Amino acid sequence: MKRFKLILMFCIAGLMANEEHLNQEIGEDKILECNLIFESRKEEIEAQLKKLEEQQQSLLILQNATEDVLKERQEALDQRYQELERDKVAFEEQKKQYEQEQKQREEDLQKQQEQKTKEIADLIQKNEELLQEIKRERKSKLVETYSKMKDSKAAQILESMPIDDVVGILGSMETKLVGKILAKMNAQKAAEITLAIQKDGQHKTLPQTQEE
Secondary structure (H helix, E strand, O other), X not given: OHHHHHHHXXXXXXXXXXXXXXXXXXXXXXXXXXHHHHHHHHHHHHHHHHHHHHHHHHHHHHHHHHHHHHHHHHHHHHHHHHHHHHHHHHHHHHHHHHHHHHHHHHHHHHHHHHHHHHHHHHHHHHHHHHHHHHHHHHHHHHHHHHHHOOHHHHHHHHHOOOXXXXXXXXXXXXXXXXXXXXHOOOHHHHHHHXXXXXXXXXXXXXXXXXXX
């Protein structure tokens, strides 16, 4: 191989010299040898050149293919980025709408709770008023009933009742009638009821109890 390179270099140098100098220095046999070498290596050189061209074309094709792949990937990334941006905008809109709806629901719920609370308070007040009315009517009927009784009979029944109930009944009667009923009671019981009535404030003054 080294010998071939030396001969090839020698032949190239010889070709660059003029014909007269070539004939003088190396002779016709050397020129013939160079020609034979070139002819024998011509096909090999052409094959190598062809191979280099094919490699160059393959490299160019690979480069173009790589550029196409990179371009496709970049386009895909750009498209994905745009999709993500659209999804982000849509998500923000949905979030904003949800927050507005949630706020409206909370406000509506608050109003409903306030309304129910008010309705319950009104109902409780009405029930209390109704209960008081019932108590007043019941008390009025009791007062009317005991007022129509004989003093002794009313005194007998009231003596067996709790003092608070007795005070409630007698406190709504006329003072004169209360005095008559108390006069028919046991003196100690009548005194206790009298003090309770005065303390309750329903009668400022009561007649002194006396036996008939």
